Amino acid sequence: MRLALRELRRRPGRFAVATVILTLIALLLMFLGGLLDGLLASSTGAYRAQEADLVVYSSEARDSLVRSRIDGDVRADVEGVEGVAAVGGLGSVQLGGRPGGDPGSKDLVATVLFGYELAPRGLPDVAPPQGTVVADAALQAEGVDAGTTLLLGPARTPVRVTGFVDDTRYSGQGSLWGSLGTWRAVTRANRPGEAVGDDVVQALVVRTEGAAGVPAAIDAATEGATDSLTVAGAIEALPGVSEQRATFNQIIGVTVVVALVVVALFFALITVERTALYGILKAIGASGPTLFVGVVTQAVVVTLLASAVGAGAAVSLDAAIPPGAIPFEATTGRLTSSVILLLVAAVAGCAFSLRRVLRVDPASAIGTGG
Amino acid sequence: MTDTPALRMDGVRKTYEVGDDEVVALDHADLTVGSDEIVALVGPSGSGKTTLCSIAGGLLSPTEGSVVLAGDDISRYSARQLTDVRRTRVGFVFQSVNLVPFLTAREKLVVVDELAGRKARRGDAGRRADQLLEELGLADRAGNTPAQLSGGQKQRVAIGRALMNEPALVLFDEPTSSLDSKLGEQVVELIREEMKSRGTAAVMVTHDDRITHIADRTVTIEDGHIAA
């Protein structure tokens, strides 16, 4: 093993190109993963922040918030179900907001206004008073500050931002959190086609007492007027979430296979080159497994080095990308999982050389001119 | 030294399967090398001297016959046991003296120990390496890489490496083949000196007359048979 490390130190040149290739692959993996994380984070934040167990849609909405409508009667049915601890209404409307206070401004911020009753993480238990909202911190990059009045939509309905909350974006847009009353008023003024009555909400968020059968009980109690999902299930049902995850994971998978093939190729070549050397080392008492451990050690070191540079590049890329350009996020978890995937690929790639290393005959060291 | 011979081969036979044919590389070879004896092994190429040397050093197992190395019969050892034998009991000096091109002289000596498993390592490898380098007149070259050493110095390093594990027997594979005659002479002298001063037995495969002169005994091998 020390021999392998020494070779890396003394002859970095011969490992340089392989390291550069693996660095690019590491960066690719991290970029793909970070892109997926960024996309998902920016489309699911509002749901992930829910401190509830279930989301209840109307059954004809096909689990789409904007199409779902739940009226007071259905809500009363849901509240009556055993195991339901608390029920809150949820409504949303996507509108452009003008942060400057100038109604003629063409400089808009994409927002989605939520009306809530059961407070998600980081929001006041009682929703802010009519006409005021708590904004997602991502909107700060768009010129929204505490005290800013946003003019929403074509009606320029004013809402005043009183504070900020982290990580609650929805469908790629910064969210605003207010009362159901604020949401109804803003929707009526700006989206008459989506306007709802005073007892109507888009969905219900439900806190349960923990029983597993509650979603089915709710849907039974409403005679099929509702479709109840766990919060995790509702997140998966958000438009594009499961498709994005599946697509990116497949691309990441094939990229890992490429890393495996590159490592396999590189070390297979290096092993061929070392056949004579391995013969001599075996002749003086090195075992096949010891030599193979050396190969694996080199692959692991090269991979770690590539991962470190790749991670550094990913983090700088994250910092360099202006907010809103590419939804890329370099999280520790993603970087770590990419490194682990690469290490697995590297070790598996080395396995291609195992047979060759073990097969080298120590007797070849003598009589062949070494 | 003691009376136990460094090597004792009795009726050693080695055959290879080539297709359906059996090729006899070595046939009923008997050879005994005393505990501090230097034996030169000569013969035309293909005569079996490499095979004999490989069996003596635990690189190959004989098809028949017994091989006793410093009192232990190694003829039926497993590949794993033979690996241990090579690491602890035998020294090798190969034709190519440049064992691992990216190692310094001292590292070349210590690497033998490093290749052992953690448990099998000796604690004093560094000290022994320094001592050997000192004895071989290489103390001030310890940190040099092969590119910074002369041909003779490289040969000394190779001998030092072969002696690291205090072997009962050192095998030399054409030690002078890549050296000019003057340097060859010096190296041969050096080998004799080092072997005799330590009382270590040596077998040298060669076709170089200078070696046969310094050897205690010359064994000729032809067509797999030892012609005494």
Added chain:
Amino acid sequence: MFLAVREMRRAVVRFGLLVLAIALLVFLILAQQALQEGLLTAFVGGIRNQSAPVLVYSVDGQRALQGSIIPPPLEEAVRRTDGVGEAARLGQSTFTVREPDGSLSDAAIVGADVAGLATPTALSSGARPEVAGEAVGSDADFDLRDEVTVPAAGPSAEPVTLTVVGLAADVQLNVTPTLFTDLATYEAAVRASNPDATEVLPNAIAVRPAPGVEVDELTERLSAASPEADALTRSEAADESPGVAQVRQSFQVIFLLYGLVVPLVTGLFFLIVTLQKSGALTLLRAMGARGSVLARSLLFQVVVIVGLGLVVGVALYASLTRVDLGFLTLRFDPTAVLVWSVLLMALGLGSALVAVRRVLRIDPVEATTGGGGG
């Protein structure tokens, strides 16, 4: 060439791994190119391939069709603008629809009140709608004579049924099955799904310039006509839809990285192979082989290996494009195949030049001085 072929035959595993690596990379690049194209088409194909050269959104819509609302004053301003030939009110929304077998699915419905404006430019089969309730559907999702119903969301609402009479390719919006119909049918659908709706306003105004008026000139005039107006050409409306630029940029970074990996892998491989056989090459040079012959033999190998990688990668890609992914169509794109093949072959050959230089530098004299030796 004889030597080059022999060598590859002898070391099938090594050369095979390289072919595999290149093939996988080619496959990844082409698959992702198809994915990008498929995604963009599924997102904005309905805008790209509709007949109105100009779309006027409200500034508030931020270039998202569904987010834009055109209040009457804005519509008036658009209609009054000089150079407007024809103008249609355009409504679009996504609905839950019921199929005849009772199952529910999603559909985007686009309605316009001028026949021939804001409808698919070309039909792949069937005919244009003639009466209310008829529609042209995206051909990836619908068949002729399919019927879908927007169910009534309450006792006061009336369900609306649409019949597919024509089909068009690449006209989806937001990765959703899409139907193009008249504005009245669209409005009825909105009221069916939300009886509380007070008023159904158009989402955009589709405009065809008057004869002799340039599209760019008209969009400028329209945008200036009202502070609420955001006039875009067809291609601007598609390219500047929210998310489209992000998808493009993200994929460009990915392509750049993959594009760098391919030549590096090829270059590294041939450099190592060349170093490994430098002894043999020296002997060949000593025997009288010209450096240029050896270099050509190496480049021949590069062409064969990269070529095989391309063939295998393209074959993988071709089989992927035959798989029905459901939510989007991955199409075999001969131009992409050609462009990437030429690019990757050129990059592969370029990267092998390092190895070629090494071959040309070999001095045949080394063979006689025992250069190997140790």
